[in-house]
Amino acid sequence: MTTAQTPTTPDAGDGTATAPEGFVYLDTPGLPVLVPEAYDRWGPTQQRGYLAQRHINAAEARSVTYAYDCLREAGDTGPGETSDGRPDRRDPHDIAAAALRAAMALSRRAASRLIDTAVDFTERLPRCLALLTAGWIGLFAAHTIAEETRTVSDEHMPALDALIAGQLAPTRRRTHPPRIGPLRKMVTKAILRTDPVGAAARAKTATGGQDVTLTPVGDDLTEISALVTADTGAEIMDRIDALARTAGTDDPRSIGELRAAGLLALSRGWTSLPDPDGNLPGDPDAQPAVRRVLLHLYHHEGTTDLAGYGPVTDHTLARLLQTAETRVSDLADLADRASAAAGRYSPSDALRHFCQGRDGTCVFPGCQAEATHTDLDHIIPFDHDDPAAGGRTTSDDLGGLCRHDHNLKTEGIWVYWRNPDGSYTWVHGPNHPDPDPGVAITVEPTGPLAHLAAPRDPETSARQRRAAEEGETGSAPTRRRRPHRRDRRAEQRRRLRAEAHQLLHPDTEDPARPPTPEHDDPPPF
Structure with a gap:
């Protein structure tokens, strides 16, 4: 067992910690927590949510400390002896x-995972441990960091710990820790920078763990889980999506059902989707799904990112370059407001790829939807009647939003703008139930091209902020033609009762059902 390193940052609970610039310690029942200096300007709802998460994180940190104490009390100091002098081989x-x-009612797997994370954080990641004990990050983030760094050699850990903690630590702009998806990519990229040769070696040997498993989940459904290489996973998903897109506009199945049908078609060698019963291709004459797969790679400062996945090692990059046709494009100059392309509504492929590589994920606070599955939103709405009067189709004026969060912005519930440094600020919109001007959340782009996120046009940020504050970026009338979640749950239970009635009484008529409410159509994005 290696000697534990002493964390360099004091524990927030010992009264000696110094808050990072832009933050203060707020005394709350139980323990002090880090809050941004802007905390006092927030509304009570945002304050409660922020404190709740910090308290949860700090409590989870105590479970990590407890797990390490249990290990020490169990005698993890090397081989011992039993009372009769024989070697004690109990682990x-x-x-x-x-x-x-016994104490926490955990499964064996959960308890073992907690101990592993406690050992890694206490002995190999002391700076990250300080962020955990301060309530800045939580247990899920700690598990992610520990598991991603577990196979890194000890000699690289001090530098890696410092790099990860520095990118995690709170700053004036970073008022919330990164989400798990961006965090995993950030840690992977830090490993590649600290130990590129070791990372490539680990990637090469990790292929031996590939597998496909089947797990029953109830209601006559099973979950298929596949652990494959990054490029293989991207290729399989691309083919499944291509098959799903062969569905007709009148196909009643959801996108999830269409992807499941696409997986079945892929396994049977079909070039179009099976019918809703899953037996035969729905349309033998349908246009075959595209079989050629296009993978997008972003390269910057010695690291390479695979779109839809994240950073990959040189081992994976070399394999891709050996088997793929390659084309190198410069995506950096895509913000000319005076160009003809800026006056067209639909972005070019190059512009789309740049924005996806810049944002990494949906840019709404907390959302982890991959940028490759988002809409490109005109932050200032595009004016179809007079394109010169509205938002322009440039990288400055486009942000990646998943369809759900795109609707929130279009309906004026939340609005946002791009800051001069390329980050995004979100505030309550004119149709929010609580249009509190004190709520302002900053989101950093997390893609491999995030270093190019700053607007090229110096007037961009002021123009977008002015439009947002005047209600011009998301002021469409609030409309919910789709039932509310509570109503959808009630409708689902009612339908299941009707199905059960039919199974018990097949000779009776199906109970009368009210007409299904029309689902909301997506805005004209």
Whole structure:
């Protein structure tokens, strides 16, 4: 067992910690927590949510400390002896895990995972441990960091710990820790920068763990899970999406059902989707799905990102370059408001790829939808009647939003603008139930091209902020033709009762059903 390193940042609970610039410690019942200096200007709802998350994180940090204490009490100091002098071969890890299971009602797997994370954070990641004990990050983030760095050699860990903690730590602009998806990519990129040779070696040997498993989940459904290489996964998903797109406009199935049907078609060698019963191709004469797969790679400062996945090692990059046709494009100059393309509504492929590579994910706070599955939103709405009067189709004026969050913005519930440094600020819109001007959340782009996120046009940020504050970026009338979630749940239960009635009484007529409410059509994005 290696000697534990002493965290360089004091524990927030010991009264000696110094808050980072832009933050203060707020005394709350139980423990002090880090809050931004802007905290006092927030509304009570945002304050409560922020404090709740910090308290949860700090409580989870205590469970990590407890797990490490259990391991020490179990005698994890090397081989020992039993009372009769024989070597004691009991694994202290198992003894500690049993103590955790008894005290916290955890499964064996969960207890073992908690101990592993406690060991990694205490002995190999002391700076990250300080962020955990301060309530800045939570247990899920700690598990992610520990598991991603577990196979890195000890000699690289001090530099890696410092790099990860520095990119995680709160700043004036970083008022919230990164989401799990961007966090995993950030840690992977830090590993590639700290130990590129070791990362490539680990990627090469990791292929031995590939597998496909089937897990029953109830209601006559199963979950298929596949662990494959990054490029293989991207190729399979691209083919499934291509098959899903062969569905007709009158196909009643959801996108999830269409992807499941696409997986079945792929397994049977079909070039079009099966019918809703899953037996035969729905239309033998349908246009075959595209079989050629296009993978987008972004390269910057020695690291390479695979679109839809994240950073990959040199081992994976070399394999791709050996088997693929390559084309290199410069995506950096895409913000000319005076160009003819800026006056067209639909962005070019190059512009789309740049924005996806810049944002990384949907840019609404907390959303982890991959940028490759988002809409490109005109932050200032595009004026179809007079294109010169509205938002322009440039990288400055486009932000990636998943369809759900795009609707929130279009309906004026939340609005946003791009800051001079390329980050996004979100505030309550004119149709929000609580249009509190004190709520302002900053989101950093997390894609491999995030270093190019700053607007090229110096007037962009002021123009977008002015439009947002005047209600011009998201002021469409609030309309919910889709039923509310509570109503959808009630309708689902009612339908299941009707189905059960039909199974028990097949000779009776199906109970009368009210007409299904019309689902909301997407705005004309």
